[in-house]
Amino acid sequence: MIEKARSFIECMYGMSVPAFFITNRKLFIMPEEIQDTQKIFHDEVARIKTLSEAELLKVKYLGRTGVVSELMKVIPKLPVDKRASYGKQINALKDEISKILADHINRLSLEKKSSYKKEVFDVTLPGKLPCIGKKHPLTQTIADIKDVFARLGFEVVFGPEVESEYYNFDALNIPSDHPSRTDFDTFYIKEDVLLRSQTSTVQIRIMEKQKPPIRIIAPGIVYRPDTVDARHSFMFHQVEGLLVDEGVSFADLKGTLYQFIKSYFGENVQMRFRPSFFPFTEPSAEVDISCSLCSGKGCSVCSYSGWVEILGAGMVDPNVFEAVHYDAEKYTGFAFGMGVERVTMLKYGIDDIRLFYENDMRFLSQF
Amino acid sequence: MKISYEWLKDYVCFDLSPQMLAEKLTNAGLVVAGIEPVEDDYCVDIEITANRSDCLGFIGIAREVAAMTKGNIQRPELGIDISSVSDDVSQFIKVEVKEPILCPEYTARVVRNITVKPSPEWLQKRLKCIGLRPVNNVVDITNYIMMESGQPLHAFDLDKVAGRQIQVRKAESGEEIVAINGARRVLFHDMLVIADEKRPIAIAGVMGGKETEVTESTKNILIECARFEPRQVRRTSKSLGIVSDSSCRFERGTDPLGLDYASKRTAKLIFEHAGGEICKGVIDVGAVRNEAKKVVLRIDRLQKILGLEINRDVIPDILTRLQFKILNYVDNFIDVEIPSFRGDVSREIDLIEEVSRMYGYNNIPTKTSISIRGSKKSKYETVEDFIREILIGLGFYETKTFSIVNYAFLGGGNLWISEGEEAVEIVNPLRQEESVLRTSLLPSLIRVKMHNANHGYEQVKLFEIAKVYLKREKLPHEKNCLSLLEAADFFEGKGIVQLLLKNLKIHAKCEWVNFNETRLFKNERAAKILLDGKTIGYLGEASKELGFKTLCTLLELDMDALVEKANFDKKYRTPSPYPMIMRDFAILVDEGIAWASIENCINNLEISTLKEVHYFDIYRGKQIPEGKKSIAFNVSFQSHDRTLKSEEVDNESDVILDALYKKLGAELRKQ
Structure with missing residues (x-):
């Protein structure tokens, strides 16, 4: 019987049965009494270390010719009145042994599985990435700029790209003989109709329709017939800002732009206002920030000055207010404008403006 | 405009390194684009904004430096040694201006018996420093004075001016000229020229002609110092494709009172370096002494625009340093006279800018006192x-x-x-x-x-x-x-x-x-x-x-x-607590029947318990007759107030099939 059990286990589990099960005869002495059996079983179970030992023990006790079967055989020999209670005891014992062995076999087989598995779950393999797209970097910059100004109460407005000379020049106090009006500097569609060369046109359109207070920013496309190279594009984006109210001063302009620059370029950036000239603002300023690449030490991006120009600004010229019938004595205001491509190039270290319009995936996927 | 650091010191005393000078100029609105060492000097490249034509000369920049450093301008001596003066200029040249609007003023001086030769070393060095090529003493001096004063000048070989007569007139279409740079150009009738008796000898304000240029053999010269209308010069320069230091200055407008200085100074320097004698007097056509502009500046307005509390005395001080004349200063009002060279200043706001520029933009506070306001996304x-x-x-x-x-x-x-x-x-x-x-x-x-x-x-x-x-x-x-x-x-x-x-x-x-x-x-x-x-x-x-x-x-x-x-109104609706019942259909229709007509047919029945019609498959194949297709879809039913009974849904399904049959000839596909 033992041999049979042994070969069965070897066949089933592909392992050798420890010799001690076969040689230690004492283990295989058939107990006569139920209590004996129970006691011996518990001793034996306590010594189990491997799955094969557990399987062997299961054969010994619960096999067809095992200990429990042997004990069953006693029943017919017992007096009739004792048979029922003896039978119950044996069944209880059988249940107990089955349960205990099942638990052990379960536990040991789990242990065996985890210690003998062939595949190792490699959590360092790469994940399966879903594909998402990207915003164009210029859209991102415009969104960032809009965000900052929206929090300061500026509303986003738009205007046409194809404009009349009035909105692009006349109303902005640009004299009729100004060089920017020539077809070297402006694209024309026909007499008096052109592609706007600045988003300042939107200022006029809004002020014509609305009375102060005004607080707007106008992002959009502008056009200038510049020959395309790494720094120039005949089409580019600007964001124009305008604030008109009673008591608005140059100091407010500085404060507002400072808020923007800190939010967009970071807390540590320095700002510098330089006098400049635009026909539609007076006083006019160009605004520089400390060069982020060299932290103001001087590099090729900032032409070794430590500063890079990022926007033009100024107090709205009284002539502009006159064109939209605002009382320049009552209201004052400031306007500013910046090139979106320029700001984006500075922020991300992009060295060629043409990249924005080529839409190469190797470029777009980096933002 | 390129300037020489050492040369600038002729006109203003300052104790600034080239870098410090660059920073000061930049902060006053004259952006320095670069500083290049040239021998023992520096070439400082300054970007001049379109409004500041007065800074297209060393004296203009010196005025700015003097105002910034509280220094003084030093103007060179103009006095001409009387012994050098000979016969009256009118004996040698006649000038007629036919287009007084395009040429508001034309002056001519004559210097005789000069010796044309290379300029002295110091002069050549200064010109080279700012990127000009020395030619000869006469040409170099006209360039030198243009750079000094911002007023362009031109010297003609007087003996080559036919008829000793200058006419400022419109060109005749088809007239030709070869400019000093060798470019031959055909002129049009809208261009202004300087002509002698026979032909154009210069393109007004743009460039002189080759035929009358000053050469080694020149003995007598005519010094032209004039004012031309900016738009005219710009148009001509653009359409001829000739850009010169002269055209750049005239395009932006020159000082109406600057002619006399530049003309005298040129004659004096030529006399000093080329000898000869200066003819007495000057021919000056069109000289009108225009009234100086006066502007009233209000202190409270200035403070309001700049958002700055400023000391009362600072304002006249800044303006005076910039050579504005304070005529009167009472309470809130300063009456200011604008110097002739500041064509860009004519309004109160222009003066406010001048004050803020010199006060320093970076000394104006950075405030955030604007009121709170909400903004809405469109x-x-x-x-x-x-x-x-x-x-x-x-x-x-x-x-x-x-x-x-x-x-x-x-x-x-x-x-x-x-x-x-x-x-x-x-x-x-x-x-x-x-x-x-x-x-x-x-x-x-x-x-x-x-x-x-x-x-x-x-x-x-x-x-x-x-x-x-x-x-x-x-x-x-x-x-x-x-x-x-x-x-x-x-x-x-x-x-x-x-x-x-x-x-x-x-x-x-x-x-x-x-x-x-x-x-x-x-x-x-x-x-x-x-x-x-x-x-x-x-x-x-x-x-x-x-x-x-x-x-x-x-x-x-x-x-x-x-x-x-688009509609962004959102309102929550409680989902029906009653079960949804679904029925699958597969129907045979003609190939020409579009799904949209099937869907519409069902939706048009307006079955109140119908929740959704959902297409899921189309099949054409063996079991389907020619010209037909099988369309499979399911319809879900649900009520908001009760559990639907199976028979109810079956009835509605029959209604659907019936309608599909009658309207579209659709038949339920048999398995």
Whole structure:
């Protein structure tokens, strides 16, 4: 019987049965009494270390010719009145042994599985990435700029790209003989109709329709017939800002732009206002920030000055207010404008403006 | 304008290194673009803004430096040694100005018996430092004084001026001149010239002529010092393609009172370095002493504009340093006289700028005292951002392409305009082939796809939100469009449209109609999309003509229409607690019956418990008769107030089948 059990286990589990099960005869002495059996079983179970030992023990006790079967055989020999209670005891014992062995076999087989598995779950393999797209970097910059100004109460407005000379020049106090009006500097569609060369046109359109207070920013496309190279594009984006109210001063302009620059370029950036000239603002300023690449030490991006120009600004010229019938004595205001491509190039270290319009995936996927 | 650091010291005393000088100038609005060491000197390159023509000379810049450093201007001596003076100038030359508007003032001096030779070393060095090539003493001195004063001058060889007569007149069309730089130009009747008895000898304000230029053999010279109308000079310079130091200065306007100084100073220097004798007097045509401009500056206005509390005494101090004359200063008002060289200053606000510039922009406080105000996002922005986020989430990359296109490429796309209709054209395009404002975004996206395919990226998903331009009477209609390109089939593209409509809660009636009026799409697999009967877009699989290696679907939608119809009102509705019952149908219909008519037929029954009709399959095959197709769909039923009974749903199903049979001849497919 033992041999049979042994070969069965070897066949089933592909392992050798420890010799001690076969040689230690004492283990295989058939107990006569139920209590004996129970006691011996518990001793034996306590010594189990491997799955094969557990399987062997299961054969010994619960096999067809095992200990429990042997004990069953006693029943017919017992007096009739004792048979029922003896039978119950044996069944209880059988249940107990089955349960205990099942638990052990379960536990040991789990242990065996985890210690003998062939595949190792490699959590360092790469994940399966879903594909998402990207915003164009210029859209991102415009969104960032809009965000900052929206929090300061500026509303986003738009205007046409194809404009009349009035909105692009006349109303902005640009004299009729100004060089920017020539077809070297402006694209024309026909007499008096052109592609706007600045988003300042939107200022006029809004002020014509609305009375102060005004607080707007106008992002959009502008056009200038510049020959395309790494720094120039005949089409580019600007964001124009305008604030008109009673008591608005140059100091407010500085404060507002400072808020923007800190939010967009970071807390540590320095700002510098330089006098400049635009026909539609007076006083006019160009605004520089400390060069982020060299932290103001001087590099090729900032032409070794430590500063890079990022926007033009100024107090709205009284002539502009006159064109939209605002009382320049009552209201004052400031306007500013910046090139979106320029700001984006500075922020991300992009060295060629043409990249924005080529839409190469190797470029777009980096933002 | 390039200046020499050492030369500048002739006119103003300052104790600043070139770098410190550059910083001061930059902070006053004269941006220094670069500093180059030249031998023992420095060349400082200053960008002069269009309004500051007075700074196109050393004295102008010296005035700024003096104002900044509280120093003094030193003007060179003008006195001419009387012994050098000979006969009266009028004996040697006559001047007639025929165009007094284009030439408001013309002066001429004559110096006789000079010796033309190379300039002295110091003069040559100074000119070289600022990038000018020394020629001879006479030419160099006229250049030197132009650089010093900002007033251009020209010297003619007097003996070559025919008839000893100068005429300032319009050119005759077809007249020719060879300029000093060797350029031969044919002149037109709208150009102003300086002519002698026979021919033009200079292009007024732009460049002198070769024939009368000063050479080694020149003995007697005429020094021209004049004022020309800026627009005239700019036009002529542009149309002849000749730009000179002189034209750059005249274009921006010169000091009306600056002629006398420059003319005298030139004559004096020529006398000193070329000898000879200066003729007595000057011929001065058109000299009108214009009244100086006066402007009132209010202190409270200045403080209001700048947001600055400023000491009363600082303002007149700054203005005086800039050579404005304070006529009167009482309480709030300063009466200011504007010097002639500041043509850019004529209003109170101009004076406020002058004060703020010298006070220093960086000394004005950085305040944030503007009031709190809310701002609202417009519906357009909301929809645009929403769509962009969805598409990016779906894996689409956003592109930005040029709105000026080559219309020959794919016929411009031809979606929103009909065949033969014109696009908006640019009169002065950079390149003749790219001269039209686009009427569709798709050709641009197709180019982006091609570009990326050439770099190994075949499976791109692209979109762009931009304008198309449709020609109208005066200004074009600028329509915002969404365009999309994807390596996918028609129905995947349609799915995106439906997804957008659904999420924008656009419930208007949407129709899909076969469309074959563009070269972009495959004829059989394209549609026009209508919303409430109005065209809102086009969808189709890319035409073979485009040469894509993979199947590709193109879409263009009218963003403005989507924005108009979009609805962001949200209201929660409790879902029905009662179960939903579903019935599957497979029907046989004629090939020509569209799904839309089946769906409409069912929806038109207005069954109150009908929740949704859902298509899931179409089948044509062995068991299906010729000319027929099997369409499978399911219909779900649900009530908000009770559990539907099976028989009820069966009855409604029969109603549906009955209607489909009667209207469309559809039969339930037998297994």
